[in-house]
Amino acid sequence: xxxxxxxxxxxxxxxxxxxxxxxxxxxxxxxxxxxxxxxxxxxxxxxxxxxxxxxxxxxxxxxxxxxxxxxxxxxxxxxxxxxxxxxxxxxxxxxxxxxxxxxxxxxxxxxxxxxxxxxxxxxxxxxxxxxxxxxxxxxxxxxxxxxxxxxxxxxxxxxxxxxxxxxxxxxxxxxxxxxxxxxxxxxxxxxxxxxxxxxxxxxxxxxxxxxxxxxxxxxxxxxxxxxxxxxxxxxxxxxxxxxxxxxxxxxxxxxxxxxxxxxxxxxxxxxxxxxxxxxxxxxxxxxxxxxxxxxxxxxxxxxxxxxxxxxxxxxxxxx
Amino acid sequence: xxxxxxxxxxxxxxxxxxxxxxxxxxxxxxxxxxxxxxxxxxxxxxxxxxxxxxxxxxxxxxxxxxxxxxxxxxxxxxxxxxxxxxxxxxxxxxxxxxxxxxxxxxxxxxxxxxxxxxxxxxxxxxxxxxxxxxxxxxxxxxxxxxxxxxxxxxxxxxxxxxxxxxxxxxxxxxxxxxxxxxxxxxxxxxxxxxxxxxxxxxxxxxxxxxxxxxxxxxxxxxxxxxxxxxxxxxxxxxxxxxxxxxxxxxxxxxxxxxxxxxxxxxxxxxxxxxxxxxxxxx
Numbered sequence: 175x176x177x178x179x180x181x182x183x184x185x186x187x188x189x190x191x192x193x194x195x196x197x198x199x200x201x202x203x204x205x206x207x208x209x210x211x212x213x214x215x216x217x218x219x220x221x222x223x224x225x226x227x228x229x230x231x232x233x234x235x236x237x238x239x240x241x242x243x244x245x246x247x248x249x250x251x252x253x254x255x256x257x258x259x260x261x262x263x264x265x266x267x268x269x270x271x272x273x274x275x276x277x278x279x280x281x282x283x284x285x286x287x288x289x290x291x292x293x294x295x296x297x298x299x300x301x302x303x304x305x306x307x308x309x310x311x312x313x314x315x316x317x318x319x320x321x322x323x324x325x326x327x328x329x330x331x332x333x334x335x336x337x338x339x340x341x342x343x344x345x346x347x348x349x350x351x352x353x354x355x356x357x358x359x360x361x362x363x364x365x366x367x368x369x370x371x372x373x374x375x376x377x378x379x380x381x382x383x384x385x386x387x388x389x390x391x392x393x394x395x396x397x398x399x400x401x402x403x404x405x406x407x408x409x410x411x412x413x414x415x416x417x418x419x420x421x422x423x424x425x426x427x428x429x430x431x432x433x434x435x436x437x438x439x440x441x442x443x444x445x446x447x448x449x450x451x452x453x454x455x456x457x458x459x460x461x462x463x464x465x466x467x468x469x470x471x472x473x474x475x476x477x478x479x480x481x482x483x484x485x486x487x488x489x490x491x492x493x
Numbered sequence: 494x495x496x497x498x499x500x501x502x503x504x505x506x507x508x509x510x511x512x513x514x515x516x517x518x519x520x521x522x523x524x525x526x527x528x529x530x531x532x533x534x535x536x537x538x539x540x541x542x543x544x545x546x547x548x549x550x551x552x553x554x555x556x557x558x559x560x561x562x563x564x565x566x567x568x569x570x571x572x573x574x575x576x577x578x579x580x581x582x583x584x585x586x587x588x589x590x591x592x593x594x595x596x597x598x599x600x601x602x603x604x605x606x607x608x609x610x611x612x613x614x615x616x617x618x619x620x621x622x623x624x625x626x627x628x629x630x631x632x633x634x635x636x637x638x639x640x641x642x643x644x645x646x647x648x649x650x651x652x653x654x655x656x657x658x659x660x661x662x663x664x665x666x667x668x669x670x671x672x673x674x675x676x677x678x679x680x681x682x683x684x685x686x687x688x689x690x691x692x693x694x695x696x697x698x699x700x701x702x703x704x705x706x707x708x709x710x711x712x713x714x715x716x717x718x719x720x721x722x723x724x725x726x727x728x729x730x731x732x733x734x735x736x737x738x739x740x741x742x743x744x745x746x747x748x749x750x751x752x753x754x755x756x757x758x759x760x761x762x763x764x765x766x767x768x769x770x771x772x773x774x775x
Contacts, residue, residue, distance in 0.1 A: 484543055486718025
């Protein structure tokens with residue numbers, strides 16, 4: 175999973191000098207054609223996938239999952255079963271790939287780490303007063319460094335949507351930078367909560383803002399707000415990643431999260447990535463699916479392809 | 494007033510309380526025994542069957558969890574709606590009936606039997622269940638519970654009466670069903686779907702597919718999320734044997750074709766007995 179953070183070749187130092195210059199840059203980005211984005215996502219989601227490609231796609235999707243539990247009622251037992259499932263999603267079939275990471279609250283990192291000993295599965299922690307992000311900078315930094323100290327390999331931070339919508343882009347920018355420093359070697363995923371950003375233009379702006387500030391991944395949603403990840407929003411973010419890379423910058427990863435429930439949904443996201451960014455991004459290092467229920471459906475579809483008979487929820491775990 | 498142009502009905506499937514066309518987009522011609530064209534019916538596919546099972550599974554706990562009284566009321570309501578469509582049903586079964594009188598008799602019998610099965614909803618537990626004498630300080634009860642999702646192939650003829658005899662005993666106890674209607678005469682089944690949609694029956698409790706059971710039934714027989722299968726309508730011994738074999742994979746309860754059953758046994762076919770040992774205390 176060695177995703178290395180390369181130094182940006184162009185520093186955007188002029189654009190990020192003041193809030194005014196940053197605003198000018200972000201608002202100078204070309205506007206998103208909303209109807210066009212919706213249509214393109216809808217068109218790509220009707221693409222037919224043949225059986226052999228589907229089998230590969232299902233295994234690839236499983237290997238990209240950030241298996242997630244973010245509930246107030248998370249117990250040590252819940253984390254343990256989640257980790258067991260992450261390592262062996264289908265205990266009856268050792269050819270099933272393991273997932274990419276488990277995603278938990280910061281205080282559960284050490285537990286998750288211990289249950290995952292000996293596997294290559296990453297532990298991601300949500301931090302910065304997830305999911306609202308309503309806390310002071312000091313609390314957010316402490317939240318982050320605490321999760322890192324417990325051994326988190328990845329940090330999922332939320333941006334301050336209030337500041338973003340008020341136009342205080344510089345505050346958001348500096349906060350991401352500060353969190354990135356607190357992450358040390360852990361990878362930083364920046365959550366926009368696109369359901370609260372209202373417009374695709376805002377999604378594009380937030381994407382650039384986070385990428386310039388040092389995000390390793392950009393992520394759609396917390397999963398606590400509806401609408402969560404949608405195909406068009408993901409398309410807009412993937413296009414931003416593509417444009418950023420074409421401008422001579424790093425490869426940024428993408429993580430749609432929330433609302434992805436069926437294997438069909440998952441495959442549609444893979445088609446979107448393939449068509450927008452190409453094969454280079456079809457790896458767990460650069461694309462993740464933030465979900466938990468989708469794993470069961472992927473396993474059932476996998477079984478269906480293997481046995482030729484439809485499977486059912488009696489043959490996967492109850493989460 | 495301009496001349497009225499007849500608005501023709503598109504015969505569709507009934508899945509999850511909605512009326513979709515087949516996802517395959519296919520239809521087939523329904524013809525009378527004399528070869529006269531009657532209508533185009535939707536030709537259901539394996540994916541329609543899959544969607545129907547998903548719908549049936551989703552609603553099953555709610556349907557089984559409804560009180561027996563409530564289930565009975567809904568079944569009575571279905572009979573009321575059938576009565577309102579009596580003329581339409583007669584019209585739809587008559588091409589296959591020997592006489593107009595016989596068509597009428599089939600429809601009346603179908604409605605009567607529906608009422609008869611409806612009455613059993615809050616009585617079946619008393620007849621099938623028991624309190625058992627045991628050698629220990631326990632109350633010991635056996636109570637019937639629904640099997641779950643039951644797939645069914647309805648007999649080709651009589652198309653309406655056969656369908657009622659198949660599905661009413663399945664759902665009355667809290668099962669949900671995916672039924673493949675008569676291939677030759679599916680129009681009464683299409684109308685029954687419209688009756689069900691206006692009867693407070695939760696969407697997905699009964700799902701009606703039209704088309705070829707030879708094509709669709711193997712997918713239901715091998716489906717791991719189907720708990721039982723009624724092969725009453727299978728008129729080919731070889732296919733019946735194959736379906737029975739496929740249904741063994743997850744130990745489905747399987748009703749063989751040609752089994753003569755009284756009404757109560759039809760209901761009992763789709764029940765499991767749960768026996769509870771309850772300590773009696775001092």
